[in-house]
Amino acid sequence: MAPGLALNNTGLAALDPKVLEAVRPRTLSKEQLLEVPDVLQPLFPWGGLQRGWSVGVSGRGAWTLTAAMLAPSLGNEGWLAVVGAPLVNLVAAAEVGLRMDRVLIVDTPPAGQWGTVVAGLLEAVQAVAIAPPAAIGARDARRISARLREQRGSLVHLDGGATWPSTLDLGLTCTTTEWQGIGKGHGYLRYRRVAIEAVGRRSAARPAAVAVWMPGPNGPLTAAEPEERLASITAIR
Amino acid sequence: MVLCPDWPVVAWGIPLNEPAAVFVANRVVSCSPAARLEGVAVGQRRRDAQSRCPDIAVLEQDLDREARLFEPVAAALTDITPQVEITGPGVVGFPTLGPSKFFGGDLAMAAKITQTLEPVLRDRGQLYMGIADGVFGARLAAKTSADIGEVSGSSTPIIVDPGGSAEFLSGFGVDALGLPELADVLQRLGLRTLGDFAALSIDDVVGRFGAEGRMAHRLARGIDQYPPDLRKPAADMAVTWWFDPPTERIDPCAFAAKALADEMNRALNDRGLACIRVAIEAETENGEEFTRLWRHEGTLSAAALAERARWQLDGWLHQARVAHRSANTDPDAGVGSAIARLSLIPDEVVPATGRQLGFWGGRAERADDVSRAVARIQGILGSESVRVPEWSGGRGPAEQISLIPAAAVDLGEPREGADSNHIHQPWPGQIPPPAPSEVGSVVGVVELVASSGESLVVTGRGELIGTPEWLIAGSEEREVDRWAGPWPADERWWDPSAHRRRARMQIVLSDGTAHLVVTENQTWTIEATY
Numbered sequence: 202m203a204p205g206l207a208l209n210n211t212g213l214a215a216l217d218p219k220v221l222e223a224v225r226p227r228t229l230s231k232e233q234l235l236e237v238p239d240v241l242q243p244l245f246p247w248g249g250l251q252r253g254w255s256v257g258v259s260g261r262g263a264w265t266l267t268a269a270m271l272a273p274s275l276g277n278e279g280w281l282a283v284v285g286a287p288l289v290n291l292v293a294a295a296e297v298g299l300r301m302d303r304v305l306i307v308d309t310p311p312a313g314q315w316g317t318v319v320a321g322l323l324e325a326v327q328a329v330a331i332a333p334p335a336a337i338g339a340r341d342a343r344r345i346s347a348r349l350r351e352q353r354g355s356l357v358h359l360d361g362g363a364t365w366p367s368t369l370d371l372g373l374t375c376t377t378t379e380w381q382g383i384g385k386g387h388g389y390l391r392y393r394r395v396a397i398e399a400v401g402r403r404s405a406a407r408p409a410a411v412a413v414w415m416p417g418p419n420g421p422l423t424a425a426e427p428e429e430r431l432a433s434i435t436a437i438r
Numbered sequence: 439m440v441l442c443p444d445w446p447v448v449a450w451g452i453p454l455n456e457p458a459a460v461f462v463a464n465r466v467v468s469c470s471p472a473a474r475l476e477g478v479a480v481g482q483r484r485r486d487a488q489s490r491c492p493d494i495a496v497l498e499q500d501l502d503r504e505a506r507l508f509e510p511v512a513a514a515l516t517d518i519t520p521q522v523e524i525t526g527p528g529v530v531g532f533p534t535l536g537p538s539k540f541f542g543g544d545l546a547m548a549a550k551i552t553q554t555l556e557p558v559l560r561d562r563g564q565l566y567m568g569i570a571d572g573v574f575g576a577r578l579a580a581k582t583s584a585d586i587g588e589v590s591g592s593s594t595p596i597i598v599d600p601g602g603s604a605e606f607l608s609g610f611g612v613d614a615l616g617l618p619e620l621a622d623v624l625q626r627l628g629l630r631t632l633g634d635f636a637a638l639s640i641d642d643v644v645g646r647f648g649a650e651g652r653m654a655h656r657l658a659r660g661i662d663q664y665p666p667d668l669r670k671p672a673a674d675m676a677v678t679w680w681f682d683p684p685t686e687r688i689d690p691c692a693f694a695a696k697a698l699a700d701e702m703n704r705a706l707n708d709r710g711l712a713c714i715r716v717a718i719e720a721e722t723e724n725g726e727e728f729t730r731l732w733r734h735e736g737t738l739s740a741a742a743l744a745e746r747a748r749w750q751l752d753g754w755l756h757q758a759r760v761a762h763r764s765a766n767t768d769p770d771a772g773v774g775s776a777i778a779r780l781s782l783i784p785d786e787v788v789p790a791t792g793r794q795l796g797f798w799g800g801r802a803e804r805a806d807d808v809s810r811a812v813a814r815i816q817g818i819l820g821s822e823s824v825r826v827p828e829w830s831g832g833r834g835p836a837e838q839i840s841l842i843p844a845a846a847v848d849l850g851e852p853r854e855g856a857d858s859n860h861i862h863q864p865w866p867g868q869i870p871p872p873a874p875s876e877v878g879s880v881v882g883v884v885e886l887v888a889s890s891g892e893s894l895v896v897t898g899r900g901e902l903i904g905t906p907e908w909l910i911a912g913s914e915e916r917e918v919d920r921w922a923g924p925w926p927a928d929e930r931w932w933d934p935s936a937h938r939r940r941a942r943m944q945i946v947l948s949d950g951t952a953h954l955v956v957t958e959n960q961t962w963t964i965e966a967t968y
Contacts, residue, residue, distance in 0.1 A: 261875070261950070261951055261952075261967070261968065262875045262968065263875065264875045264876060265872075265875045280808055287878070288876040288877060288878050288879075289875075289876060289877075290835055290836075290839075290873055290874055290875060290876055290877040290966065291827045291839045292835060292838050292839055292873035293872065293873040293874060293875050295839075295858060295873075296871055296872055296873055300856075301827045301828075301829070301839070301856040301857070301858070302826075302852065302853050302856030302857070304826065304827055305808070305812065305824055305825070305826060305844060306824070306825045306826070306827065306841055307815060307819070307823060307824050307825075308819055308820075308822075308823040308824075310818070310819055314818060314819070317818060318815055318818060318819065321811055321814050321815060322811055322815065324807065324811055325807040325808045325810065325811035325812075326808060326811065377950060378950035378951070378952075379950055380920070380946050380950065380952055380968075383920050383921070383922045383944060383946060383952075384920055384922070385905070385920050385921065386902075386905065386921060386922065387922060388922055389869070389870055389922045389923075389944060390872070390922065390944045390946070390952055390968060391870075391872075393872065393952075393968070415872075416871070416872050421872070
């Protein structure tokens with residue numbers, strides 16, 4: 202170290218800004234973040250989906266929530282592969298903004314092939330959503346996790362991680378669902394208010410919760426007050 | 439440069455006096471002279487082509503077949519000169535200086551070529567020749583010869599005098615460069631011909647259009663796209679694959695070609711080079727050697743390299759089989775020409791500018807990471823295992839999007855079907871959004887019980903008898919909180935075998951779960967879950 206370059210605070214501040222720029226840590230956690238819809242931001246520790254994270258989504262409407270969460274993170278170029286989830290409805294995903302020309306639907310692999318298939322997909326696509334019918338072996342899971350960290354993609358468990366042998370980085374659960382617009386024999390399912398809870402490990406260990414309209418009167422995904430009722434809808438009832 | 443026009447049509451074995459056209463993505467890419475007479479043109483939509491010429495034969499592009507059938511043509515030319523290089527199926531060229539002197543002039547050489555290729559081509563169309571200073575000029579000369587030949591019915595080689603290429607080219611439109619974006623800008627700048635463009639100073643062109651502009655400018659001036667470089671590329675960039683045991687089948691060859699192409703491309707990339715001409719060499723188990731040069735006016739990417747190597751091997755193997763069959767030998771003896779070694783040797787390399795020119799064969803280059811991953815998974819799970827969504831229109835939630843095999847689409851291309859706007863017709867009776875999160879159910883048949891204690895019934899007139907109280911799925915009973923519908927759907931009433939009468943209802947259970955249930959023939963099933 203050059204003489205006179207003491208590494209205390211005063212010393213750093215006195216340095217040329219160019220030097221400071223050069224010694225600045227290269228990867229900030231903020232740069233590792235993928236964009237999520239504004240209303241979901243409180244669920245994520247830094248307000249965005251961390252690259253390389255494994256996220257579980259469960260409860261009614263899990264797929265719609267997954268599609269809404271991933272849509273902005275994929276941007277214009279990213280692909281989403283859905284593996285072994287024959288029931289997901291892509292129309293619902295399209296309604297919350299997922300681009301249909303960036304989706305691959307992959308058949309359920311046999312039990313021993315999950316590692317190969319998902320790890321292979323992670324090399325090329327930005328996000329993979331899985332819903333395995335049976336528990337995934339520890340070896341496959343390790344292989345997928347390693348590839349996930351290395352490629353800095355996203356892995357979403359549509360079953361909330363029930364079949365995953367280790368803990369997830371973040372788990373989202375749609376707890377209460379309330380429908381509006383439908384009555385006893387009239388109207389139709391129109392707006393849905395969902396309470397979403399999030400809890401994970403490390404930085405996400407502190408539980409968080411939001412209430413959202415999915416969809417609501419102002420769009421496919423908007424913020425809701427926990428006990429908010431829509432005046433117009435209540436009036437009909 | 440020797441040009442066999444309409445090769446994509448010729449390769450299908452269709453006589454040229456019958457209207458036929460080859461289509462890619464519903465656009466004409468090549469058509470027979472008979473079709474052209476009816477007004478069919480390259481770039482036309484299929485509907486337009488068919489309306490002009492209703493009995494036109496609609497063909498799909500099959501590059502493998504085109505390349506395979508072109509190999510005998512290239513092979514015949516090697517009798518005249520060893521330096522034959524293929525640009526693509528239907529286009530082949532060679533340096534004329536030596537052969538021309540040997541045969542006593544360009545015209546004599548052209549006559550010799552016609553004579554040589556006549557028995558190979560037979561009735562499969564005319565061949566046209568162009569001779570000029572550069573590859574680009576020669577190609578345009580051959581093209582001109584073809585245009586003239588179409589009208590006059592005979593093939594006259596167009597020979598551009600040495601040094602006269604710039605003048606010859608100056609009359610062509612800028613779109614002859616094959617760079618639509620550049621041509622568009624040039625035309626709007628008022629530069630309509632290659633001559634106008636060539637008259638600009640090179641500095642100005644580079645300043646405005648960069649490396650791509652410089653190459654185009656060189657072409658317009660009638661000189662080669664890249665400055666000549668007489669150094670041979672380093673020998674260690676050549677890559678070789680030994681087949682053990684030697685193979686007569688194309689699949690292992692294709693696999694080897696892909697691996698070699700990747701390896702060679704990596705070696706080139708490390709040196710910041712790109713390949714514009716590659717020698718593909720094969721050795722049979724008997725020690726026979728074959729070599730063929732392939733040129734690409736842009737640069738050859740790994741995918742394009744692999745494709746060309748596959749074509750070439752396929753061509754050789756095919757020829758060997760044909761020769762074997764005609765020799766009438768014992769069919770169990772094997773063709774005796776199993777390939778033992780495959781080598782790819784970069785023959786001409788240029789500094790990589792990181793930009794591909796899409797003169798020809800631009801489709802292979804777009805194969806990106808996703809296509810590769812998809813191919814790998816198809817190899818593990820089967821060819822139909824990866825699918826992509828397309829909007830299809832329909833009433834039920836399961837019918838609005840259909841899944842088509844990823845193998846059937848080009849993932850690098852924008853897909854019309856993936857855009858919901860391409861469904862124009864309204865679907866009366868469609869359940870309004872939001873769409874359910876999941877379609878289908880593991881439960882299957884359920885029972886909906888009315889307040890009277892009996893099964894809930896929807897009449898033929900679409901009326902509900904009773905009000906739903908309980909949903910019974912297996913051993914589970916759930917209270918129905920709210921409901922809406924029924925919405926009857928009377929589908930395909932005009933077709934007795936496909937006629938379906940159904941009615942859908944939305945129900946919300948006491949825990950907030952919402953289902954779309956459907957009744958048909960008095961049974962209820964859960965069609966979707968919100």
